[in-house]
Amino acid sequence: MDSDASLGSSRASSPEVDDIFLHSRKGGGFSAAVSSSTMSDSPAELSAELRNAMAMAAAAGDKLGAFKAAAAAAAAAAAKKDKKQMSEPELQQLRLKINSRERKRMHDLNIAMDGLREVMPYAHGPSVRKLSKIATLLLARNYILMLTNSLEEMKRLVSEIYGGHHHHAAAAAAAAAAYHPSACGAMAHGPSLSGHPVGHSVHPLLPPTAATLATGISSVRAAPPPPPPPVPPVSHPASHGLLKSPSPASAPLGGAFPHWSGMPCPCSMCQVPSAAHHHVSGASLSRLSADTK
DNA sequence: TAGGCCATCTGGTCCT
């Protein structure tokens, strides 16, 4: 019936409707979930009619849709009327339905954001706090730019290797690209690589690309400028700037990143940024914000 | 305690 029954939340703090009304939220409890709906002019408690409707729906056995059924029914009935003619409970039901939709929409957005985080070359795991949304987006942008640069570089090298056989160059590049995954052996690409999904897309045989995924975002994390200097390739600081540790004493990031001996760290965060590579700086971020307004 | 990040609510606007 109601669409938000289909999706679970990617966050524990994103309860489903049932959770909102039937369980205490962490910290705030019931009031935390409901009180904000009363910030404007709604009464602090649900109306008696509303609660009755919910109770009846719950008694009907539809646990998942207990609230939703009541809300949908009331909303459907209310939809036939003018809003001004709607009673207070009907208006509340409509509001709750709209709120539920909006919550689902935001949950979907968060799920997509989680999916994006999963394929980003940053440390995953319990000891590393997950990227914020803005950091995820900025990191993703820089990562795409880095991969584009890598691809171009690879094409260029293949063209050089094959010299004048220009008509073979494109095919060779394609073949090289296709061959790459298996050639990497244990360093298989893809999300299956624990803790470092696609971070080594910068091939070790290729010169370091211009990418530094974190440079732009560090200015986002660190409120006061100046931006931190590039991270040295060998030593891994406790924080990449982007990544928040659960506690100061938490495991250093180097432990979360698998680093292969005798091989430059494939983590693009550890690579020195190139002046040619444009990354999203704090300034550009603010510009971006301004542009979108 | 201030600031960052987030979830949620809400009203408005646009689209189908």
Add this chain to the structure above:
DNA sequence: AGGACCAGATGGCCTA
């Protein structure tokens, strides 16, 4: 008309 999308407001949680 209903749903999707958006932005502002608000309050909670967490960290430095």
